[in-house]
Amino acid sequence: MTSSTPASFTTGTADGLPETEKNAGESENTYILRPIFQQRFRPSVVKECIHAVLKEELANAEYSPEEMPQLTKRLSETIKDKLKEMGFDRYKMVVQVVIGEQRGEGVFMAARCFWDADTDNYTYDVFMNDSLFCVVAAFGCFYY
Amino acid sequence: MVCCGKRKVTQEEIFCSPCLPKGWQRRTKDDTWKADDLRKHLLAAQSGIPKEDKKHREKKLHKESEMDLPENKEPKHRDPDRDTKYRERPGERDSHPSRDNPHGDRDREKQRERKKDSRDRDKERHKEKSREQDTEKSHSKGKDRGDKDRDRRARREEPRQMAAHHNLLGRQPPDRAERRMGAVSKVRTEEKERRDEDPERGDEERARRYRERKLQYGDSKDNPLKYWLYNEEGEKRHRKQKEPDRERKHGEKSSTRERREKYPKEKTNSFSDKEGEERHKEKRHKEGFHFDEQRRQSDPDRRERLSRDDLEKRESKSSEHRRRGASSRRDPTGSREGPCALWYAENLVRNNGRDKDSRGKHSREEGASVWKLAPKHGREETAEVEKEDFDSESAGADEYTACFEDDFEDYEDDFEVCDGDDSSEELEAREKIEELPLARKKEIQEVQQAINAENERVSELSCRLAQKQGPPEGERDSKTGAHGSPPRTPVCGIFVDFATASRREKSRTQALKQKMRSTRLLRLLDLDFSFTFSLLDLPPVNEYDMYIRNFGKKNTKQAYVQYNEDAVDRDIQTEETETRGVWTQHPAEGAAASGGSGSGELCDVATAPKVDTPRLSSFLRAACQVIAVLLEEDRLGPEPGWSPGTQDGTLPVSDRSSQLNTRLPFLQNRTVLCLCASRGQRQMVVSVHGLPGAPFAPALDDRYVLCVWDIWQPSGPQKVLICESKVTCCCFSPFKAFLLFAGTVHGSVVVWDLREDSGIHRYVKLGDCFWTLRTATFSTDGILTSVNHCSPVQAVEPVSTSVYKKQSFVLSPFSTQEEMSGLSFHVASLDESGVLNVWVVVELPKADIAGSVSDLGLIPGGRVKLVHSAVVRLSDRLSHTCFEFWGATQTLNVKFLPSDPSHFIVGTDVGLISHGTRQDLKVSPKLYKPQQPGMRPVKVNVIDFSPFGEPVFLAGCSDGSLRLHQLTSERPLLQWDGSTDGHAVIGLHWSLTRPAVFLAQDDTSCIYVWDLLESDLGPVAKQRISPDRLVAMTVVGEAEKANGSFLALVLARASGHVDVQYLKRTWAAPVADELRKLQLLLREAL
Secondary structure, eight states, X not given: OOOOOOEEEEEEESSOXXXXXXXXXXXXXXXXXXXXXXXXXXXXXXXXXXXXXXXXXXXXXXXXXXXXXXXXXXXXXXXXXXHHHTTOTTEEEEEEEEEEEOSSOOEEXXXXXXXXXXXXXXXXXXXXXXXXXXXXXXXXXXXX | OOBSOSOOHHHHHHHOOOOOHHHHHTHHHHOOOOHHHHHHHHHHHHHHHHHHHHHHHHHHHHHHHHHOOHHHHHHHHHHHHHHHHHHHHHHHHHHHHHHHXXXXXXXXXXXXHHOSTTHHHHHHHHHHHHHHHHHHHHHHHHHHHHSHHHHHHHHHHHHHHHHXXXXXXXXXXXHHHHHHHHHHHOOOOHHHHHHHHHHXXXXXXHXXXXXXXXXXXXXXXXXXXXXXXXXXXXXXXXXHTTSHHHHHHHHHHHHHHHHHHHHHHHHHHHHHHHHHHHHHHHHHHHSOHHHHHHHHHHHHHHHHHXXXXXXXXXXXXXXXXXHHXXXXXXXXXXXXXXXXXXXXXXXXXXXXXXXXXXXXXHHHHHIIIIITTSTTSHHHHHHHHHHHHHHHHHXXXXXXXXXXXXXXXXXXXXXXXXXXXXXXXXXXXXXXHHHSOHHHHHHHHHHHHHXXXXXXXXXXXXXXXXXXXXXHHHHHHHHHHHHHSOOBOTTOHHHHHHHHHHHHHHHHHHHHHHHHHHHHHHHHOXXXXXXXXXXXXXXXXXXXXXXXXXXXXXXXXXXXXXXOTTOOOOOOOOOOOOOOOEEEEEEEETTEEEEESTTTHHHHHOOOOOOOHHHHHHHHHHHHHHHHXXXXXXXXXXXXXXXXXXXXXXXXXXXEEEEEOOOOGGGTTOOEEEEEEOSSSTTEEEEEEOOOSSOOOTTTTTSEEEEEEETTXXXXXXXXXEESSOEEEEEEOSSSTTEEEEEETTSOEEEEETTSOGGGSEEEEETTEEEEEEOOSEEOTTSOTTTSOSSOEEEEEEEOGGGGHHHHTTTOOOOSHHHHHHHOOEEEEEETTSEEEEEEEEEOSXXXXXXXXXXXXXXXXXXXXXXXXXXXXXXXXXXXXXXXXXXXXXXXXXXXXXXXXXXXXXXETTSOEXXXXXXXXXXXXXXXXXXXXXXXXXXXXXXXXXXXXXXXXXXXXXXXXXXXEETTOSSEEEEESSTTTTOOEEEEEEOSSOTTEEEEEETTSEEEEEETTTOSSSOSEEEEOOSSOEEEEEEXXXXXXXXXXXXXXXXXXXXXXXXEEEEOHHHHSOOTTHHHHHHHHHHHHO
């Protein structure tokens, strides 16, 4: 009746706390409130990346409840790593991977964020084949 | 855990504090004594132990001095030995806590400075430590018991121990006494003694101070100093700890070392005593008894002193070491033991080198005798002892080398072991535990469990703390903890506490910083809730789709084929338009409101419509007239045979002509007596036919026939009237030609109502057709004989209503306006004798088919009758006025003035025209006379007033003269005498279309056309009608229609034919300003 949906979260900072922050704390604010334009979180690019990963990983994947937890973890890790490589400076990435079995049930999945819409963004991609569906949502939160 | 990392060993020595709980926790696992540690521990122990040794030796000395018997020595010797043990134990017990507490105090001080929070925990830890120490003691006791000898001894000693406790406090005075005694009795070199005393005193003092401090919160003199020392070292440590990795390693090693130290400390304390004992024994055996005492006294002293010196030296050295270590740590080997070990090794080699010869046999024996007793005692002990020995030896005391020779081997062994295996110690410890009796074991286990639980709690707490500070914090801490916090050396829990404290401090500052940052940032930012992103919306698949998905695809394959792709076909299609007639009508005509080609039958179904009969009949009457006219016109063309004569008969004065059909059977052979045209309806003409020349029908042969014609319907008469008497004159009602009046030769006036139903008249079939022959509606024959005409009626004239306007309301028995207008007129009839009767035409409201009793002369069913109104006898007037001698004058015709119907003129046969009124009023010209004076027998045949309202009239006379009279003048305006060549004028008619034109007819059947504007001298045209002689003539015409005006002459021939001659346009069409020109002409003529 129900398809189990293993999900896994992976969080990672693309960039840790900058060392200068410690010193700068007292004297004067050097907060970076907006990302450099080129390093903005671009959903389209990220989506492409996710899509590529999904396509590669799930090309002929079959749903099996035992493997899915590892698969989700692996996927989230790989995607997170790839996103880190893409150079979204000072962005904290959250990658959520949900894989469920396609059995004809209706599925609705939604996300809601409390964030700074100017800097933060998200994207998602859905992969589906006959036996499973995979939803990957990637959230990029700017680390000021 | 690496909490006790960088603690210097020297510090441990100085404070000799029990290990940290953390250190304790894992002691069992990695307890291994490093040579370095051992040595240091020994040094630390010396400060306490030698004291007791001394004391106990002193006591011994006392006893020995008292007894002085070598035989008794053995047993007595033992006793004091035991005593010392007793004393020592409590001393140990005391000293440990005392030692602990000062340290704790110092720690506390430091903590107070750094962190006051952790004090409680520290206390707890101290308690734990003390507890652990106790267990350690028991442990060591257990070990002791492992030795049978000692077990036995212990049993023996137990009762004494109790007593010894009491002596604890009062130990010092005897000590001093001993010292003094020793100084007196046995004097070795004074220097030595002096040297010995100082350290001793120092030791004692220190012990005292500990005690004192214990009592009074432990503020001592040396505290500041030590604290200072400690601080320095701490600072050094801090500085050094900036190489994290190595430090950590060191920390671990040192911690293990220190832990190990603690463990054996107690052992050594106890063992050192035993060893001391043993040594004493040995010495006693070997050396002489005398020497024994000496040695005893000096030995501990010196040892103490040495140890003291050593300690001091070593402190400095170790600090040097530390410094060196800091530099040497940079080399990969990096272990702090290295230098120490080397140092020891050097010493060892030196000592070995020195002592090797003397070592010889004894070492084996003693090793067998002494060490076999406690084979499991651990090499630590021996190592410690040997270290002690080393130190003392290295200090330069060679006398005792022999005593310590045996130890060296063991030490070497131990040294090796210490350098190498860590686990061996652990194993040993376990073995020891196994050797313990069960009850003991249980005890130990319980205690251990308690310890573990406590440790767990603590670790949990710290873990939680770390978690609170966050993972990155924790990581950082693990890194920075290395430098920031003092090394977690087991020596003091302080440092761990400090570490956590500083960690906490750090985390707090960190948190504060982050908080600041967040608040500042939040001021600059504003967060908001995003929309709810729908990531996936997968609708449920319905059952059918599911089925198809699962099974539908089996054995099926989708294929597409397309052929003849390029065959393009173009076509244009135009179809014939289908038409159909459909009609509809509103309001519906019966049941059929619509119809068409598809439903043609509907028309036939139409039922008989409701008929408004009177309306229909009136409509039909009008319509049939129109239709008849049209038919007549059509018939004229295609019937050449019927009207060839008319074509031929067109007169030169006329454009065209038509012939009324007088070839009717009842008109055969009848001549026309007269013609009369209606003034109201110009196309209506009545012809009066005389008796037929040949008999035709018996019913009609003796009757006169009148035919009412419509000139537009020449094919037949509209009505056929019959009259029994000869009609001499006739006229239509003035406005509508529905009444026909006629005067007969019998003097009667006859009226025909043309509206009457044909049913009340005779219906006669003549020839092929049925004819209705109407008899007169009313006739004055036989009635009103008093007023009626006695002579033939010469003229009948309608008197127009306009004349009688004033009277009309008086004489209006008629209901309807139409009838009023139609009937509000009088009829005047004039006979030859000059009687002018005026008749009122009365229409009865109701027809009486049966006939009226009162209204004689009225046809049954008729409604119109004449009522005599007035009678004017003209003969009297004429005779009176001017014709006195003429007998009776004959009146021939009468005309009423159109402008004033009460006036009339009467033509006479004497050539005069009389002017009179109905009321016998005087009129200005009584007579209108011709231009010729005198009376002449000239009949005025015709008189005609101008129809255009001009006050002029024409008169035609039998002498052929024409006169144009003005009403106001007696004499005529114009008179033409010879226009007709003397032929009598029998007809004279003004043109109805042109005021200046008139037509005249003479009795030679000639027609004259006069146009006064063209010529006032004679007729402009003259037309002789021949061969068919003209009998009668009348004029019909209409001027109203601008272009359709016509002027026609209706001519009755002698043959009985009647034809209509349409005059030429020149005489018919009016000329501009004709009337004015005429008036001008008439004025000129005056």
